[in-house]
Amino acid sequence: MKTLHSFHRPLGTTGLTVSPLGLGTVKIGRNQGVKYPSGFELPDDSQVRDLLALARDAGINLLDTAPAYGTSEERLGPLLSGQRQEWILCSKVGEEFDNGESRFDFSAAHTRRSVERSLQRLHTDYLDLVLVHSDGNDLTVLEDEVYPALQQLKQEGLIRGYGFSGKTVEGGIRALETGDCAMVTWNLREQAERPVLDYAQAHGKGILVKKALASGHICLEGEDPLTAGFELVFSHPAVTSAIIGTINPVHLRQNVETVARILEKK
Template sequence: MELRPLGGTGIGVSPLGLGTVKIGRNQQVKYPSAFTIPNDGAVRELFDLAWELGVNVVDTAPAYGNSEERLGKLLPHKNDWIVVSKTGEIFENGASRFDFSAEFTRKSVERSLRLLGRDYIDIMLVHSDGNDMNIIRESAVCDTLQQLKQEGLIRAVGMSTKTVESGLWCVENMDVVMVTYNVDHTDELPVLQRAAELKKGVLIKKGLQSGHAQSISDSLHFVFTQPAAHSVIVGTIDSAHLRANVAVTERVLASCS
């Protein structure tokens, strides 16, 4: 797959990114069916295949169980991937908890760097609890991420948003926004449109409706008609699904050009 510029970040991303919830956590998730977390050999094979197919974006988070730790151990060509991680949410003892303080944010980023075995993280997002504007206005997380970027520990900062207002704020004030956009959820279209105007980076979550999409082709075509949809994050632990998703993405992008 041909890489695309992620807004003005200077980062090139594959149009399809690999989400890694399923390699680290299978509790309290919203997928159509239950699944077993794959062993190290299966994860290595999946990463090798993704790299072979041209996928260079991998999405993780502390909230994804031991996903970051497994990426640090198993990801091939580790320093060549574009790693997206998050701060603010931790999943432990079967439940999520949130902390957006400056101290927690710094420790969270440092922990992610250690687990991932990286000197820097390409894209670090705020993992919202749904109270996006409260996080922005009343916590230190966004300012702390900007400081960590200045220190060279992060290349680009942003938020995984849940409201239009916060998405627009993020587009105006940060480098990257991650938004939900699919055939059944178009509320955040104004965010994509404003991002296109300002040449800001956009990552799409739930483009396939967390596995509930009726047609992968129709769903991806719908998303990629938006110029600001730079990379769609799709989670899978099935090699056949990964091959199919990449093939469909390439066909869709060819038809959109």
């Protein structure tokens, strides 16, 4: 099996080196209110442990989680015991998910509480990366207290880098002016955020791609949708890593093989 070990790359100027694929973990903690083509059962601990081992062996070192991902953080903490140095841990602030609904809080107090809670849940004393989970009002969110609070947490060593997972070009660019990276939607169906990628490329900032396969919908289309999808994702030189949210070992292997094949040609 091809692996991604030789394709790790720097995430902007954070000093973090990440794999070109990251494993998104919403599906290990939450199956309500998610936008996938079909429903799914949450995997048990042994299935998650096997998935993490497979990801690690395949050269994936980036794990993406969030308080809004149900029990994802609480489950990952014990399962990653003894492996902290092998993973780049990315979590979020701003969004909480309770009783099937999201609510948002971008205050400094909530930002600090959220990060401290993530540290506890993940059994670690630092997070490599924290992203703001925007509610869609990107510029308003960035005028709130959340970015200065994350800057302070970075100075204290509780987080190594921070950025923004938004929904608009204006928000993505504004977020990159002072933050370390942005998470953008960039796939065969949606390319409106391309100017954010262009800005990141010009200013040496990191880009993480969400919905690289349109939450699984692209896999339902075309002759070889996986290759076409990832070729588009990695066609832009600003892209550092694409987050894929699979809990299926076969899909994970296919994703790794496809991306390794694409990057070998570059």
